Amino acid sequence: MAQAVADHPVTEQSGTNYINAQRGILSWLLTVDHKRIGLMYLVSTTIAFALGGFFALMLRLELLTPRKTFMDAATYNQAFTLHGAIMVFLFIIPAIPGALGNFVLPIMLGAKDVAFPKLNLLSLYLYWTGAIFTLSSLVTGGLDTGWTFYVPYSATTGTAVVKVTLGVFIIGFSSILTGLNFIVTVHKLRAPGVSWFRLPLLVWALYATSVVQILATPVLGITLVLLMMERVLHIGIFDPTLGGDPVLFQHFFWFYSHPAVYIMILPGMGIISEIIAVHAKRRIFGYKAIAFSSMAIALIGFLVWGHHMFVAGQSQLAATIFSFLTFLVAIPSGVKVFNWLLTLWRGSISYRTPMLFALAFMFLFTIGGLTGLFLGMLSVDMHLHDTYFVVAHFHYVMMGGTVVAFIGGLHHWWPKITGKLYSEKLGAASAALIFIGFNATFFPQFILGARGMPRRYYNYLDQFQPLHQFSTVGSWIIGLGMLVVLYNLLSSLRSGASAPSNPWGGRSLEWQTASPPVTENFEVAPKVTHGPYDFSTESQ
């Protein structure tokens, strides 16, 4: 394997790094080091993922039989609500920007930290506070509205709507602050030589994500405030009995939540661009196309929210326009997939764990994206809306896409974050388990949905049982795969070999500093003279 020459040879493991530079719990809680904050985000979001995953396994277990297996209907409602709310608000939105983004973005720019380090810490604290509010509902009556909090039900149910919406509101601030911080950092803290078109594509992706976070999240904020007011004071903005409009809530909600799906997927796409270029030792094909498609997705993504409301009494004209725009927004995603494929073509691919996850991503995300087009089609969506087809669609993009990209990225940067190498064998095994388990779980759901199985039900017609059981067994395989990931990564901390500064031969800046990096990232202030993907294996 041709090792790219590092521009700034690093004195291996000089001893101190960001992890052991200071000791004690307070040195973590009061840190302003973006790497430490990133690590705390990593631990927090992983815990959230485990909790959400636990609910997921329970849901699938309940669906093993057509009638009550072990939960009653009310418990099931609470379980899918908390599963969704935890996965969306506590895991997938904050995970990649908060954990990996915080860690690598400033290093990729050659900066010592993000622009506003204290604000960064505040955003972690807000995340924790919001998480506490959200999770407190677990012991105070649960929540059964679905993660979408639709009125009028959410204004009347006896469960803990206000606690959770308040939690989500607070987490929204955290999300805004992270986005704001990243945008300013990218504008103001690039090292000499890091021009806009020498930014690694992950940075472009995080930048586009931040734009969406800043523009969309405030609308969710005001929506949740109005919802809380409606519930506590009955002000009559959403409540139809007082003259309010529940459909207005849906518009507000999706005005945030469709762009939010791009908050979820864009960082994942950025990770995939990094992994594919580095592990195929190939200059990325169509750098600008990928960079601009991120921005295009971010902007067009604001104009398609109505596709969640095709059957909610929208005018035909509006529905047609939303349908058209939905097709439009799929184009930049397609552009990315083709660029990744062409990057792989004639690359010297090494099938290490990150690359395996990246390949899984490309396969799964493509299915997720294409089935989105089915749903964007008015006539088809009439039938598929609120069925398992939708459930399969968004799991293919969110789990098959974002979660797989996140795990791939975690393996890609793990040596950098911890200074340890994990077992490639176990890595490959976990990738295979997750890929197989994922398809086993969710592919049958496309068929179930097409045959009319509605979502959010705890029992079903007998004829659906074989596919449901298949799906449930698949969920156990995913669970096993996740445990292998966890074991592999954690055991590397104890017994893994120490990682060199540049294990994969990457060219972007994070590979030109020690693993793990020192507190202010670089021993010598970096100067950049080449692009992030100019590998020596290629004729320039």
Next chain:
Amino acid sequence: MSTAETTARGGEQPALSPQFHVAHHFDSADTQFDAGRMGIWLFLVTEVLLFGGLFCAFAIFRSWYFDSFVEAHHHLDKVMGAINTVVLITSSLTMALAVRSAQQSKKELTAILLALTLACAATFLCIKYVEYSHKFHEGLLPGKWFSAVGFHTAHPGVFFAIYFMMTGIHGLHVVIGMILISWILKRTMKGEFSSRYYAPVEGVGLYWHLVDLIWIYLFPLLYLVG
């Protein structure tokens, strides 16, 4: 922009902004200043979107319940609203002058102007309080709480829901603004700001102008157009 200490008045002055130093991760005071300013502007964008949702709700309900909105808005006190508009515009002026005098290292003048801004903000809130208590007294309240008599249209409660949400959240911003202004007032008195370092004054100033600007839209929409 230049941070050169141009205003050194006579050689014997103490150092300007003695506490100020450039944070470790910025290469210069200029970069730090630009980054801070950009951060504030981005924050203001989020504020605009937050209120944007409310303006949107206003537009929709107004088109639905046009008659109710017209009828209900006559119950707002146009005189008080107008006075409050003048008060806030004045406060924006004093704030802008405060930023300018901070840039010129005129500590006492900055302090006076900030205090005037605070006074305007307080006046605004007092007038708002009087208005609110009238509404409460007459039962001109949102949704379920609406109990005023003599209305001929069906949904005045929706108008008052919008009215109270918009002016209430705006009022909250005024309160937060007062806290921020007090904070920079205190720091001004300690002599922390000068031509060398005045970023917080400018940042709070920008925020205050936005709060003012939002009212400038709220007043005609709610009080005059209805």
